[in-house]
Amino acid sequence: MDVSGLWHYDGRTAIRHKVDLRTGDDGFSLIGDNVDMGPYRWSDLVRRDNSPDGPVYGLKDKAGWRICFAGGVPDAIRDQLPGPARYGRWVDQLGFWRASVMFLAVSAVFALAVFKAPDWLAPNIPFAWEKQMGDAMVGDFGGRFCNGPGGQAALDALVRKIDQGKPAVRVHVANIGMVNAVALPGGNIVLFRGLLQEAKSPDEIAGVLGHEIGHVRKRHVVQALMRQAGLSVLLGGFGGNGGGYLNAMLAASYSREAESAADDYAIRQLKSARISPDDTAAFFARMSAQEAKLGEAAAALGYVSSHPLSQSRERAFRQSKQAGTAYAPVIDADQWAALSDICHNDPKVPAEDSLFF
Structure with a gap:
């Protein structure tokens, strides 16, 4: 069977040839002047695109080779030709x-x-890189760290009592009323003034701080930041976006496994320092009660939104208490008074800006 009215490009020149197509048993040949006759197999044809003359077909493994049935595709060979793409090549x-x-x-x-x-x-991730990112976030607090007389010294003494790891963590108190604490990259931890106001004893702070130090030692901090802010933390670095990553860190929450590991670390440190875990358990119980009472509004508490609480966490601290152990407060009464009022006694710290976060 011969089909006329085709045009053809051979892929070697830009000359359009007028050809006829002659069918064979399992393929076809082209008839015309100065063309590659073939034969070609039907299965080697691929649908390329459409032209005003009709559908255009190419040949596998032969770039630029084209034929077009300008006079229309005869029904007798239509089933031999590849159909148009339905979903993509x-x-x-x-x-x-x-x-x-x-x-x-x-x-x-x-x-x-x-x-x-x-x-x-x-x-x-190299710790030097993590520290540089953490320092950028710390700087974004904009001088809101409190330094009332004796307050930072008391806090440093508390930290030394519950953690002697290397590199040493750096803990600050920010003049922010939210009840929260946040671990930042590079071994930086920030306690909010609201947490000190909520705490009933220095041992409560020791447990909460031990938990945050656990996140630092277990390298949970960058994990949480990457989940919240995405891999752009690594791909884009931290230059110019410290505030964005700080907000991401404040909004981040840890996995159940990470929270449990941080609790285990805190419990071990309290045990080693002979600090009663009862106060930390009491803090968790109090936060859980406020969460149950306030419902969705509990997000304003900060701590319960970023540190999911449960009875099992409270129970783990209570059950870690050892009978017959002589426990002592992590710092003395004078140190606790200085730490509690670290922001109130600092006339230079800026007033809290509710729009900061």
Whole structure:
């Protein structure tokens, strides 16, 4: 069977040839002047695009080779020609269902990689890089750290009592009324004034601070930041975006496993320093009661929004108490008074700005 009215590009020159097509048993040949006659197999044709003259077909592995049935495709050979793309070239080649299964598998692997990336990457981030990022975040507090007489010395003494790890953590008190504490990259921890006002004893602060130090020692901080702010933390660095990452850190929450590991660290440190865990358990119980009473409004408490509480956490601290152990306060009464009033006794600290966060 001969089909006339085709145009053809051979892929070697820009000359359009007028050709006829002659069908064979399992393919076709082209008839015309100065053209590659073939034969070609129908299965080697691929649908390229459309022209005003009709559908255009190419040849596999031969760039620029084209034929077009300018006079229309005869019904006798229509079934031999590849149809138009339905979903996209590679989807049509694989088939819709096979491509769908492959897409779901690739998506699942990608989602797992993104979810697990912080766990894999965070422990291998150089501490010097993490410290530089943490210092940038600390600087974003804009001088809101309190330094009332004796307050920082009392806080430093408390920290030394519950943690002798290296590198040493640096703890500050910010003049912010929210009941919260946040661990920042590079071993920086910030207690908010509201937490000191809420605490009934220095031992409560010791337990909460021990928990935050646990996050630092376990490298949970960068993990949480990466989950909240994304891999841009690594790809984009921290230059010019310290405030954005600080807000991300404040909004971040740790996984149940990370919270449990930080609690375990705090319990071990309290035990080693002979500090009663009862006060920390009492703090958790009080926060849980306020959360239950206030419902969604409890987010304003800060601590319960970023540190999920549970009866099991409170129970873990209570059950860690050792009978017959002589416990003593982590710091004395005078030191606790200085720490409690560290912001009130500092005339230079800026007043709290509710719009800061």
